[in-house]
Amino acid sequence: xxxxxxxxxxxxxxxxxxxxxxxxxxxxxxxxxxxxxxxxxxxxxxxxxxxxxxxxxxxxxxxxxxxxxxxxxxxxxxxxxxxxxxxxxxxxxxxxxxxxxxxxxxxxxxxxxxxxxxxxxxxxxxxxxxxxxxxxxxxxxxxxxxxxxxxxxxxxxxxxxxxxxxxxxxxxxxxxxxxxxxxxxxxxxxxxxxxxxxxxxxxxx
Amino acid sequence: xxxxxxxxxxxxxxxxxxxxxxxxxxxxxxxxxxxxxxxxxxxxxxxxxxxxxxxxxxxxxxxxxxxxxxxxxxxxxxxxxxxxxxxxxxxxxxxxxxxxxxxxxxxxxxxxxxxxxxxxxxxxxxxxxxxxxxxxxxxxxxxxxxxxxxxxxxxxxxxxxxxxxxxxxxxxxxxxxxxxxxxxxxxxxxxxxxxxxxxxxxxxx
Numbered sequence: 449x450x451x452x453x454x455x456x457x458x459x460x461x462x463x464x465x466x467x468x469x470x471x472x473x474x475x476x477x478x479x480x481x482x483x484x485x486x487x488x489x490x491x492x493x494x495x496x497x498x499x500x501x502x503x504x505x506x507x508x509x510x511x512x513x514x515x516x517x518x519x520x521x522x523x524x525x526x527x528x529x530x531x532x533x534x535x536x537x538x539x540x541x542x543x544x545x546x547x548x549x550x551x552x553x554x555x556x557x558x559x560x561x562x563x564x565x566x567x568x569x570x571x572x573x574x575x576x577x578x579x580x581x582x583x584x585x586x587x588x589x590x591x592x593x594x595x596x597x598x599x600x601x602x603x604x605x606x607x608x609x610x611x612x613x614x615x616x617x618x619x620x621x622x623x624x625x626x627x628x629x630x631x632x633x634x635x636x637x638x639x640x641x642x643x644x645x646x647x648x649x650x651x652x653x
Numbered sequence: 654x655x656x657x658x659x660x661x662x663x664x665x666x667x668x669x670x671x672x673x674x675x676x677x678x679x680x681x682x683x684x685x686x687x688x689x690x691x692x693x694x695x696x697x698x699x700x701x702x703x704x705x706x707x708x709x710x711x712x713x714x715x716x717x718x719x720x721x722x723x724x725x726x727x728x729x730x731x732x733x734x735x736x737x738x739x740x741x742x743x744x745x746x747x748x749x750x751x752x753x754x755x756x757x758x759x760x761x762x763x764x765x766x767x768x769x770x771x772x773x774x775x776x777x778x779x780x781x782x783x784x785x786x787x788x789x790x791x792x793x794x795x796x797x798x799x800x801x802x803x804x805x806x807x808x809x810x811x812x813x814x815x816x817x818x819x820x821x822x823x824x825x826x827x828x829x830x831x832x833x834x835x836x837x838x839x840x841x842x843x844x845x846x847x848x849x850x851x852x853x854x855x856x857x858x
Contacts, residue, residue, distance in 0.1 A: 465674060469670060469691075472691070472693065473693075475693075476693045481693065482692070482693040483690065483691075483692045483693075484690060484691050484692075484693075485688065485689060485690030485691075485716055486674075486677070486688075486689050486690075487687070487688045487689075487713065487716055488677065488678075488680075488681045488686065488687045488688075488689075508692065511690060511692055511716065511717055512716055605810045605811060606810060606811075606812075607811075
Protein backbone atom coordinates (compact mmCIF):
# COMPACT_ATOMS: atom_id res chain seq x y z
CA UNK A 449 0.00 0.00 0.00
CA UNK A 450 1.28 3.41 -0.87
CA UNK A 451 1.27 6.06 1.82
CA UNK A 452 -2.16 7.43 2.70
CA UNK A 453 -2.67 10.77 4.40
CA UNK A 454 -5.83 11.62 6.36
CA UNK A 455 -7.13 14.90 7.75
CA UNK A 456 -10.03 14.74 10.20
CA UNK A 457 -11.46 18.20 10.76
CA UNK A 458 -14.33 19.75 12.66
CA UNK A 459 -14.80 21.65 15.88
CA UNK A 460 -13.45 20.94 19.34
CA UNK A 461 -15.59 18.47 21.23
CA UNK A 462 -16.53 16.35 18.22
CA UNK A 463 -14.04 13.68 19.24
CA UNK A 464 -11.89 13.79 16.13
CA UNK A 465 -8.60 13.41 18.00
CA UNK A 466 -9.93 10.18 19.47
CA UNK A 467 -11.11 9.06 16.03
CA UNK A 468 -7.64 9.80 14.65
CA UNK A 469 -6.01 7.77 17.42
CA UNK A 470 -8.37 4.90 16.70
CA UNK A 471 -7.50 5.09 13.00
CA UNK A 472 -3.80 5.15 13.85
CA UNK A 473 -4.11 2.15 16.13
CA UNK A 474 -6.18 0.30 13.56
CA UNK A 475 -3.26 0.85 11.20
CA UNK A 476 -0.86 -0.57 13.78
CA UNK A 477 -3.14 -3.56 14.22
CA UNK A 478 -2.93 -4.05 10.47
CA UNK A 479 0.87 -4.05 10.62
CA UNK A 480 1.46 -0.63 9.11
CA UNK A 481 3.69 2.26 10.03
CA UNK A 482 1.69 5.14 11.37
CA UNK A 483 2.13 8.75 12.43
CA UNK A 484 -0.68 10.59 14.20
CA UNK A 485 -0.64 14.20 15.29
CA UNK A 486 -2.48 17.37 16.05
CA UNK A 487 -1.05 20.82 15.82
CA UNK A 488 -2.68 23.70 17.56
CA UNK A 489 -1.78 27.29 16.91
CA UNK A 490 -3.40 30.69 17.06
CA UNK A 491 -5.46 29.66 14.06
CA UNK A 492 -6.70 26.53 15.86
CA UNK A 493 -8.27 28.62 18.58
CA UNK A 494 -10.73 29.99 16.05
CA UNK A 495 -12.77 26.85 16.50
CA UNK A 496 -11.68 24.56 13.69
CA UNK A 497 -9.96 21.41 14.96
CA UNK A 498 -7.72 19.17 12.90
CA UNK A 499 -6.15 15.79 13.51
CA UNK A 500 -3.84 13.95 11.13
CA UNK A 501 -3.02 10.35 10.41
CA UNK A 502 -0.48 8.91 7.99
CA UNK A 503 -0.47 5.19 7.19
CA UNK A 504 2.06 3.36 5.07
CA UNK A 505 4.21 0.33 4.59
CA UNK A 506 7.43 2.26 4.73
CA UNK A 507 9.04 4.40 7.39
CA UNK A 508 7.40 7.81 7.70
CA UNK A 509 10.09 10.45 7.68
CA UNK A 510 7.99 13.57 7.67
CA UNK A 511 5.10 13.03 10.05
CA UNK A 512 2.81 15.84 8.88
CA UNK A 513 0.15 15.58 6.23
CA UNK A 514 1.32 17.46 3.16
CA UNK A 515 -1.11 16.36 0.45
CA UNK A 516 -4.10 14.65 2.02
CA UNK A 517 -5.72 11.69 0.32
CA UNK A 518 -8.78 11.78 2.59
CA UNK A 519 -10.28 14.87 4.16
CA UNK A 520 -13.22 14.59 6.51
CA UNK A 521 -15.01 17.75 7.63
CA UNK A 522 -17.73 17.80 10.24
CA UNK A 523 -18.24 21.57 10.40
CA UNK A 524 -18.76 24.40 7.95
CA UNK A 525 -15.84 26.29 9.41
CA UNK A 526 -13.51 23.33 9.06
CA UNK A 527 -14.70 22.91 5.49
CA UNK A 528 -13.79 26.51 4.67
CA UNK A 529 -10.41 26.00 6.21
CA UNK A 530 -9.43 22.55 5.03
CA UNK A 531 -11.92 21.47 2.38
CA UNK A 532 -10.97 23.92 -0.35
CA UNK A 533 -7.67 23.88 -2.27
CA UNK A 534 -7.45 20.09 -2.36
CA UNK A 535 -6.25 18.10 -5.33
CA UNK A 536 -8.92 16.55 -7.51
CA UNK A 537 -7.74 13.13 -6.39
CA UNK A 538 -8.30 13.87 -2.71
CA UNK A 539 -11.44 12.28 -1.35
CA UNK A 540 -13.49 14.89 0.48
CA UNK A 541 -16.14 13.67 2.91
CA UNK A 542 -18.43 16.27 4.46
CA UNK A 543 -21.21 15.92 6.97
CA UNK A 544 -24.43 16.76 5.15
CA UNK A 545 -26.14 18.52 8.06
CA UNK A 546 -23.13 20.46 9.37
CA UNK A 547 -21.56 21.41 6.04
CA UNK A 548 -24.34 22.84 3.97
CA UNK A 549 -22.43 25.14 1.64
CA UNK A 550 -20.02 23.24 -0.54
CA UNK A 551 -18.18 24.35 -3.65
CA UNK A 552 -19.09 22.00 -6.50
CA UNK A 553 -16.39 19.50 -7.29
CA UNK A 554 -16.14 17.33 -10.35
CA UNK A 555 -15.36 14.22 -8.37
CA UNK A 556 -14.59 12.62 -5.03
CA UNK A 557 -17.00 14.71 -2.98
CA UNK A 558 -19.20 12.79 -0.57
CA UNK A 559 -21.85 14.55 1.47
CA UNK A 560 -22.99 11.96 4.00
CA UNK A 561 -25.40 11.84 6.97
CA UNK A 562 -22.72 11.21 9.60
CA UNK A 563 -23.97 13.24 12.56
CA UNK A 564 -27.57 12.55 11.57
CA UNK A 565 -26.95 8.80 11.76
CA UNK A 566 -25.45 9.13 15.22
CA UNK A 567 -28.36 11.27 16.37
CA UNK A 568 -31.00 8.94 14.92
CA UNK A 569 -29.39 5.75 16.16
CA UNK A 570 -28.09 6.80 19.56
CA UNK A 571 -30.08 9.89 20.43
CA UNK A 572 -27.01 12.11 20.47
CA UNK A 573 -24.16 13.10 18.20
CA UNK A 574 -21.60 11.68 20.59
CA UNK A 575 -20.69 8.74 18.39
CA UNK A 576 -20.54 10.75 15.18
CA UNK A 577 -16.76 10.62 15.43
CA UNK A 578 -16.82 6.82 15.23
CA UNK A 579 -19.39 6.82 12.41
CA UNK A 580 -16.96 9.13 10.60
CA UNK A 581 -14.07 6.80 11.40
CA UNK A 582 -16.03 3.93 9.84
CA UNK A 583 -16.65 5.93 6.66
CA UNK A 584 -13.04 6.99 6.28
CA UNK A 585 -11.54 3.62 7.18
CA UNK A 586 -13.75 1.67 4.82
CA UNK A 587 -13.16 4.12 1.97
CA UNK A 588 -9.41 3.96 2.48
CA UNK A 589 -9.46 0.24 1.68
CA UNK A 590 -6.20 -0.08 3.55
CA UNK A 591 -7.28 -1.54 6.91
CA UNK A 592 -9.30 -4.70 7.42
CA UNK A 593 -12.51 -4.36 9.40
CA UNK A 594 -11.24 -6.51 12.27
CA UNK A 595 -8.31 -4.21 12.88
CA UNK A 596 -10.50 -1.13 13.03
CA UNK A 597 -13.02 -2.81 15.30
CA UNK A 598 -10.29 -3.87 17.72
CA UNK A 599 -8.93 -0.33 17.87
CA UNK A 600 -12.39 1.04 18.67
CA UNK A 601 -12.90 -1.60 21.35
CA UNK A 602 -9.57 -0.72 22.93
CA UNK A 603 -10.01 3.05 22.84
CA UNK A 604 -13.73 3.52 23.46
CA UNK A 605 -14.42 5.18 26.82
CA UNK A 606 -15.49 2.64 29.41
CA UNK A 607 -19.08 1.47 28.96
CA UNK A 608 -19.36 2.74 25.38
CA UNK A 609 -17.67 -0.05 23.43
CA UNK A 610 -20.88 -1.68 22.22
CA UNK A 611 -22.44 1.58 21.06
CA UNK A 612 -19.24 2.60 19.33
CA UNK A 613 -18.85 -0.71 17.50
CA UNK A 614 -22.39 -0.23 16.21
CA UNK A 615 -21.49 3.34 15.16
CA UNK A 616 -18.42 2.00 13.39
CA UNK A 617 -20.51 -0.56 11.50
CA UNK A 618 -22.94 2.11 10.36
CA UNK A 619 -20.09 4.31 9.16
CA UNK A 620 -18.30 1.43 7.49
CA UNK A 621 -21.43 0.54 5.53
CA UNK A 622 -22.01 4.19 4.64
CA UNK A 623 -18.49 4.36 3.22
CA UNK A 624 -18.93 1.15 1.24
CA UNK A 625 -22.24 2.35 -0.20
CA UNK A 626 -20.83 5.71 -1.17
CA UNK A 627 -17.87 4.06 -2.82
CA UNK A 628 -20.06 1.62 -4.67
CA UNK A 629 -22.05 4.53 -6.11
CA UNK A 630 -18.84 6.18 -7.19
CA UNK A 631 -17.60 2.99 -8.83
CA UNK A 632 -20.82 2.69 -10.77
CA UNK A 633 -20.52 6.29 -11.97
CA UNK A 634 -16.86 5.80 -12.88
CA UNK A 635 -17.57 2.73 -14.98
CA UNK A 636 -20.41 4.51 -16.74
CA UNK A 637 -18.13 7.44 -17.46
CA UNK A 638 -15.38 5.21 -18.76
CA UNK A 639 -17.77 3.34 -20.97
CA UNK A 640 -19.08 6.61 -22.29
CA UNK A 641 -15.72 8.23 -22.85
CA UNK A 642 -14.15 5.16 -24.44
CA UNK A 643 -17.10 4.71 -26.71
CA UNK A 644 -17.38 1.03 -25.96
CA UNK A 645 -16.64 -1.66 -23.47
CA UNK A 646 -13.57 -3.16 -25.05
CA UNK A 647 -11.19 -0.77 -23.38
CA UNK A 648 -12.42 -1.88 -19.99
CA UNK A 649 -11.05 -5.30 -20.83
CA UNK A 650 -14.37 -6.99 -20.46
CA UNK A 651 -14.45 -8.51 -23.88
CA UNK A 652 -10.78 -9.25 -24.42
CA UNK A 653 -9.34 -12.69 -25.27
CA UNK B 654 8.98 31.01 26.89
CA UNK B 655 11.39 29.21 24.64
CA UNK B 656 10.22 26.05 22.95
CA UNK B 657 9.93 23.03 25.24
CA UNK B 658 9.93 19.47 23.95
CA UNK B 659 8.45 16.57 25.92
CA UNK B 660 8.69 12.80 25.43
CA UNK B 661 6.30 10.63 27.45
CA UNK B 662 7.35 6.99 27.22
CA UNK B 663 6.27 3.69 28.69
CA UNK B 664 4.27 0.69 27.55
CA UNK B 665 0.94 0.53 25.76
CA UNK B 666 -1.97 0.76 28.15
CA UNK B 667 -0.35 3.21 30.54
CA UNK B 668 -2.38 6.07 29.13
CA UNK B 669 0.52 8.20 27.96
CA UNK B 670 -1.14 9.29 24.73
CA UNK B 671 -4.00 10.65 26.80
CA UNK B 672 -1.53 12.35 29.15
CA UNK B 673 0.19 13.92 26.14
CA UNK B 674 -3.12 15.19 24.78
CA UNK B 675 -3.94 16.67 28.18
CA UNK B 676 -0.53 18.36 28.27
CA UNK B 677 -1.08 19.70 24.76
CA UNK B 678 -4.51 21.05 25.63
CA UNK B 679 -3.19 22.57 28.83
CA UNK B 680 -0.70 24.40 26.62
CA UNK B 681 -3.53 25.65 24.41
CA UNK B 682 -5.43 26.79 27.49
CA UNK B 683 -2.32 28.74 28.43
CA UNK B 684 -2.29 30.43 25.03
CA UNK B 685 0.68 28.59 23.56
CA UNK B 686 1.31 26.98 20.23
CA UNK B 687 1.37 23.23 20.53
CA UNK B 688 2.13 20.15 18.47
CA UNK B 689 1.29 16.70 19.76
CA UNK B 690 2.00 13.43 18.05
CA UNK B 691 2.70 9.77 18.23
CA UNK B 692 4.59 7.77 15.68
CA UNK B 693 4.31 4.04 15.56
CA UNK B 694 6.57 1.84 13.52
CA UNK B 695 7.96 -1.66 13.60
CA UNK B 696 10.02 -0.60 16.61
CA UNK B 697 6.92 0.59 18.45
CA UNK B 698 5.39 -2.84 18.34
CA UNK B 699 8.13 -4.12 20.62
CA UNK B 700 6.19 -2.73 23.57
CA UNK B 701 7.70 0.69 24.19
CA UNK B 702 5.21 3.49 23.57
CA UNK B 703 6.08 7.12 22.99
CA UNK B 704 4.04 10.30 22.77
CA UNK B 705 5.41 13.76 22.04
CA UNK B 706 4.40 17.29 22.91
CA UNK B 707 6.00 20.56 21.84
CA UNK B 708 4.99 23.84 23.47
CA UNK B 709 6.14 27.29 22.49
CA UNK B 710 5.26 30.89 21.88
CA UNK B 711 6.16 30.79 18.25
CA UNK B 712 4.88 28.77 15.31
CA UNK B 713 6.12 25.19 15.37
CA UNK B 714 7.46 24.34 11.94
CA UNK B 715 8.83 20.88 12.60
CA UNK B 716 6.33 19.03 14.78
CA UNK B 717 8.58 16.21 16.00
CA UNK B 718 10.68 16.24 19.13
CA UNK B 719 14.32 16.49 18.11
CA UNK B 720 16.09 17.30 21.37
CA UNK B 721 13.77 16.64 24.29
CA UNK B 722 13.84 18.92 27.33
CA UNK B 723 11.72 16.55 29.43
CA UNK B 724 11.71 12.78 29.15
CA UNK B 725 9.36 10.71 31.27
CA UNK B 726 9.75 6.94 31.32
CA UNK B 727 7.33 4.61 33.05
CA UNK B 728 8.93 1.32 32.00
CA UNK B 729 12.39 -0.21 31.97
CA UNK B 730 12.11 -0.95 28.27
CA UNK B 731 11.15 2.63 27.45
CA UNK B 732 14.04 3.82 29.57
CA UNK B 733 16.47 1.70 27.58
CA UNK B 734 15.06 3.06 24.39
CA UNK B 735 14.54 6.70 25.18
CA UNK B 736 16.27 7.45 28.46
CA UNK B 737 19.86 7.03 27.36
CA UNK B 738 21.68 9.35 24.95
CA UNK B 739 20.03 12.49 26.23
CA UNK B 740 21.78 15.79 26.71
CA UNK B 741 22.87 16.64 30.25
CA UNK B 742 20.34 19.47 30.25
CA UNK B 743 17.41 17.17 29.52
CA UNK B 744 15.32 16.46 32.57
CA UNK B 745 14.82 12.71 32.92
CA UNK B 746 11.99 11.51 35.12
CA UNK B 747 11.71 7.77 35.73
CA UNK B 748 9.20 5.78 37.71
CA UNK B 749 11.04 4.34 40.68
CA UNK B 750 9.20 1.00 40.78
CA UNK B 751 9.09 0.33 37.03
CA UNK B 752 12.55 1.61 36.10
CA UNK B 753 14.91 0.01 38.55
CA UNK B 754 18.14 -0.02 36.54
CA UNK B 755 19.28 3.46 35.69
CA UNK B 756 22.63 4.65 34.41
CA UNK B 757 24.00 7.22 36.86
CA UNK B 758 23.69 10.76 35.62
CA UNK B 759 25.40 13.81 37.04
CA UNK B 760 22.25 15.87 37.06
CA UNK B 761 18.60 16.17 36.15
CA UNK B 762 17.64 12.60 36.97
CA UNK B 763 14.50 12.16 39.04
CA UNK B 764 13.39 8.73 40.20
CA UNK B 765 9.89 9.26 41.57
CA UNK B 766 7.09 7.08 42.99
CA UNK B 767 4.62 7.80 40.20
CA UNK B 768 2.88 4.44 39.78
CA UNK B 769 3.25 3.70 43.49
CA UNK B 770 1.39 6.90 44.36
CA UNK B 771 -1.47 5.97 42.02
CA UNK B 772 -1.61 2.47 43.49
CA UNK B 773 -1.55 3.67 47.09
CA UNK B 774 -4.06 6.47 46.60
CA UNK B 775 -6.50 4.90 44.19
CA UNK B 776 -5.94 1.18 44.52
CA UNK B 777 -4.78 0.82 40.91
CA UNK B 778 -2.19 2.24 38.57
CA UNK B 779 -4.85 3.62 36.27
CA UNK B 780 -4.22 7.24 37.17
CA UNK B 781 -0.44 6.96 37.05
CA UNK B 782 -0.55 8.73 33.68
CA UNK B 783 -2.14 11.80 35.28
CA UNK B 784 0.23 11.71 38.26
CA UNK B 785 3.02 11.71 35.67
CA UNK B 786 1.38 14.59 33.83
CA UNK B 787 1.33 16.57 37.08
CA UNK B 788 5.05 15.94 37.64
CA UNK B 789 6.05 16.94 34.13
CA UNK B 790 3.74 19.95 33.90
CA UNK B 791 4.84 21.40 37.22
CA UNK B 792 8.52 20.87 36.45
CA UNK B 793 8.16 22.50 33.05
CA UNK B 794 7.13 25.76 34.76
CA UNK B 795 5.50 26.78 31.52
CA UNK B 796 1.81 26.12 32.19
CA UNK B 797 -0.21 27.50 35.10
CA UNK B 798 -1.96 24.96 37.32
CA UNK B 799 -5.44 26.13 36.32
CA UNK B 800 -4.77 25.44 32.65
CA UNK B 801 -3.59 21.91 33.36
CA UNK B 802 -6.49 21.19 35.67
CA UNK B 803 -8.98 22.35 33.07
CA UNK B 804 -7.42 20.10 30.44
CA UNK B 805 -7.66 17.09 32.76
CA UNK B 806 -11.27 17.91 33.56
CA UNK B 807 -12.12 18.14 29.88
CA UNK B 808 -10.32 14.97 28.81
CA UNK B 809 -10.80 12.62 31.77
CA UNK B 810 -13.04 9.67 30.90
CA UNK B 811 -16.55 10.16 32.19
CA UNK B 812 -16.86 9.61 35.93
CA UNK B 813 -13.13 9.87 36.59
CA UNK B 814 -12.62 13.66 36.67
CA UNK B 815 -12.45 13.92 40.44
CA UNK B 816 -9.97 11.07 40.84
CA UNK B 817 -7.84 12.42 38.03
CA UNK B 818 -7.73 15.95 39.45
CA UNK B 819 -6.53 14.44 42.72
CA UNK B 820 -3.92 12.43 40.80
CA UNK B 821 -2.83 15.60 39.05
CA UNK B 822 -2.44 17.41 42.37
CA UNK B 823 -0.30 14.62 43.77
CA UNK B 824 1.92 14.64 40.71
CA UNK B 825 2.14 18.42 40.64
CA UNK B 826 3.30 18.46 44.26
CA UNK B 827 5.77 15.64 43.59
CA UNK B 828 7.27 17.68 40.76
CA UNK B 829 7.50 20.80 42.91
CA UNK B 830 9.17 18.87 45.74
CA UNK B 831 11.65 17.22 43.42
CA UNK B 832 12.51 20.56 41.86
CA UNK B 833 12.92 22.20 45.26
CA UNK B 834 15.41 19.53 46.27
CA UNK B 835 17.33 20.11 43.05
CA UNK B 836 17.35 23.86 43.64
CA UNK B 837 18.72 23.36 47.14
CA UNK B 838 21.47 21.11 45.78
CA UNK B 839 22.26 23.57 43.02
CA UNK B 840 22.62 26.47 45.43
CA UNK B 841 24.83 24.43 47.72
CA UNK B 842 27.03 23.52 44.78
CA UNK B 843 27.26 27.10 43.65
CA UNK B 844 28.13 28.26 47.13
CA UNK B 845 30.81 25.62 47.34
CA UNK B 846 32.25 26.25 43.91
CA UNK B 847 32.25 30.01 44.25
CA UNK B 848 33.81 29.88 47.69
CA UNK B 849 31.34 32.34 49.16
CA UNK B 850 27.90 33.77 48.91
CA UNK B 851 28.69 37.06 47.21
CA UNK B 852 28.51 35.61 43.74
CA UNK B 853 24.96 34.51 44.39
CA UNK B 854 24.09 38.17 44.76
CA UNK B 855 22.76 37.75 48.25
CA UNK B 856 24.98 40.32 49.86
CA UNK B 857 25.29 42.87 47.09
CA UNK B 858 24.42 46.56 47.40
